[in-house]
Amino acid sequence: MPIExxxxxxxxxxxxxxxxxxxxxxxxxxxxxxxTFAHGVLPVSINTGDALLGMKISDAIGVIDGNAGSHxxxxxxxxxxxxxxxxxxxxxxTRFDRFAIPNVTETPSxxxxxxxxxxxxxxxxxVEGPYTLLASAQLATHAERGLExxxxxxxxxxxxxxxSLRLRDGINVERDKTYFEFSELIGNGTQQVRExxxxxxxxxxxxxxxxxxxxxxxSVTGCYDKTxxxxxxxxxxxxxxxxxxxxxxxxxxxxxAAEDGSLRGLRSTNGAPFKPYDGEASKSEPVCLPAEPATLxxxxxxxxxxxxFDSDHIRQQSAPxxxxxxDGLHRESGATIQIIGHSSSEGAADYxxxxxxxxxxxxxxxxxxxxxxxSRISASGHGEEEPIASNDDxxxxxxxxxxxxxxxx
Numbered sequence: 564m565p566i567e568x569x570x571x572x573x574x575x576x577x578x579x580x581x582x583x584x585x586x587x588x589x590x591x592x593x594x595x596x597x598x599t600f601a602h603g604v605l606p607v608s609i610n611t612g613d614a615l616l617g618m619k620i621s622d623a624i625g626v627i628d629g630n631a632g633s634h635x636x637x638x639x640x641x642x643x644x645x646x647x648x649x650x651x652x653x654x655x656x657t658r659f660d661r662f663a664i665p666n667v668t669e670t671p672s673x674x675x676x677x678x679x680x681x682x683x684x685x686x687x688x689x690v691e692g693p694y695t696l697l698a699s700a701q702l703a704t705h706a707e708r709g710l711e712x713x714x715x716x717x718x719x720x721x722x723x724x725x726x727s728l729r730l731r732d733g734i735n736v737e738r739d740k741t742y743f744e745f746s747e748l749i750g751n752g753t754q755q756v757r758e759x760x761x762x763x764x765x766x767x768x769x770x771x772x773x774x775x776x777x778x779x780x781x782s783v784t785g786c787y788d789k790t791x792x793x794x795x796x797x798x799x800x801x802x803x804x805x806x807x808x809x810x811x812x813x814x815x816x817x818x819x820a821a822e823d824g825s826l827r828g829l830r831s832t833n834g835a836p837f838k839p840y841d842g843e844a845s846k847s848e849p850v851c852l853p854a855e856p857a858t859l860x861x862x863x864x865x866x867x868x869x870x871x872f873d874s875d876h877i878r879q880q881s882a883p884x885x886x887x888x889x890d891g892l893h894r895e896s897g898a899t900i901q902i903i904g905h906s907s908s909e910g911a912a913d914y915x916x917x918x919x920x921x922x923x924x925x926x927x928x929x930x931x932x933x934x935x936x937x938s939r940i941s942a943s944g945h946g947e948e949e950p951i952a953s954n955d956d957x958x959x960x961x962x963x964x965x966x967x968x969x970x971x972x
Contacts, residue, residue: 586713587705594661595872598726598750599629601961603654603757603800605819605827607690607725614645621839623649624829626728626748628837629957631665631711633677633746636730640674640740643732647678647743650690652822654800656722659685659752662698665711666746669704669735675742676733677702681714683748685723694727695719704734711749726750756880757799762820766849767842774816774826774842775852776802781867781883782859786851787814794857796884798867802828803962805864805951815952815962816840829958837958859884860891861898861970868926868966875921877929885926888968889933892940898970900940902926905967907960908947920944926966 598604606623617638625634626649637647662683669677679702684694698714705712728748733741763778763785776785783795783802793816795804804816818828818840830840859865865888869878877885892900904923906915923942931937952959 586700586715587703587710588713594751596629596749596957597653597657597659597752597754598627598651598748599957600624600627600819600829601629601801601817601957603819605652605654605821607650607652610648610650611641612646614641615639616641616645616647618647620827620841623651624839626745627651629747629960630955631747633666633668633670633744635675635742636678636745637743640738640742642740643736645731647728647730649728651726651728652690653724653726653754655755655757656724657750657752657754658720658722659697659750660716660720661749661751662714662716663711663749663751664700664702664714664746665749666708667702667705667710667712667734668708668746670744673737675744676735676737677704677744677746678730679732679734680730682727682729683714683750684727684729685721686725686727687721687723690725694725695721697723697726702734720752722755756878759880759883760797760800760802760820762800762824763797763802763818765824766845766847767826768845768847769842772826772840772842775849777852777856779856780887782857782887784853784855784857786849786853787816789851792851792853794863796859796865796867796887798869798884799880801867803866813951817958817961831952831959834952836953837956858891858894859888859968861895861900861968863888863891863968865966865968866962866964868922870922870925873918875918875925877925885929885933888926889930889935892930892935892968895970898939898972900935901969901971902930902940902942903967903969904942904944904946905949905963905965906944906946907963908950908954909960912947916944916946916948918944919946923966 682699700714763776774787791808793804793806806814814832824844826842828840829837831837902923904919906919927942952962
């Protein structure tokens with residue numbers, strides 16, 4: 564090998580190593596990830612060209628479920644030249660200032676490898692495009708878990724409503740056909756206020772799905788599986804709801820009302836992992852919908868009161884939920900009310916307990932400002948001590964972040 568060529572390859576390897584060191588950091592949990600299903604991001608389409616990789620919407624959700632662990636993304640093996648493109652709809656115009664990929668770790672098997680080349684593109688006008696490059700990276704295996712690689716941002720970062728994630732090639736391809744792994748796409752930036760969806764009225768059916776919903780502002784009452792009742796609250800375009808069947812088995816729902824009238828969601832029953840729960844709008848008449856809508860009064864579990872990250876400042880878009888809570892509690896004229904704050908498990912337990920208390924106090928202040936008697940209402944924080952879901956992914960964490968209304972006559 565000529566000396567000049569050997570030197571060039573050595574220099575290229577050194578530069579690649581330097582670039583990897585500069586772009587790999589400990590995982591950053593100090594900012595909201597705007598690219599998660601629990602935040603209202605919805606998979607729109609998967610395109611693998613002529614490659615038969617067997618991918619489904621559930622695989623696309625796995626990229627935005629908030630679980631940083633690596634997993635097989637292509638159920639069937641492919642080649643390094645195959646391109647996977649997943650398009651996601653954002654809940655509101657978003658300008659990103661950071662993208663990252665966590666836990667670029669390889670399973671020790673010659674039959675699978677982590678995707679190597681990553682591009683994120685954005686569109687403003689429509690889901691069809693045109694798409695412009697927002698960020699890209701050539702991934703290298705992390706030395707340990709708990710790290711993330713930041714993508715290199717393009718100079719122009721417009722506000723976008725759709726993003727396209729494009730993946731190809733593998734870090735360590737050892738066979739002609741290989742399974743490709745991926746972990747999570749993280750996106751940070753600023754997002755316009757998400758308007759309150761009004762799409763949670765009707766009947767939806769699908770494989771293993773039978774759900775009826777009635778929406779009253781931010782509050783939703785419904786039933787599922789023909790006999791079980793649920794209640795929930797809407798934040799932006801996301802409904803989080805809790806249900807119970809006649810045997811007392813609990814279910815949790817995180818669903819998004821899509822523009823085509825369908826429901827795209829996740830469901831966990833009896834503490835099991837969240838699984839896809841998608842239904843198409845049906846013209847069937849409701850068979851189990853309660854006659855009276857639920858109110859956000861005594862006994863309510865309320866999700867979706869938005870706070871600035873690591874703060875007790877309530878976001879403006881939470882006003883409909885707070886209004887519904889005031890209306891429900893105003894009717895409880897003889898009750899002494901306690902607002903209890905709960906958190907997910909990021910951060911130290913003592914800090915989470917204090918933050919949940921401060922957030923509960925902020926909710927109390929907002930309700931008093933709306934006219935509730937301050938002598939009847941108090942706040943407390945239980946932090947991460949009483950989870951109702953797993954903290955391993957953002958779906959579960961978003962269910963654990965809640966306030967409960969407890970009343971004593």
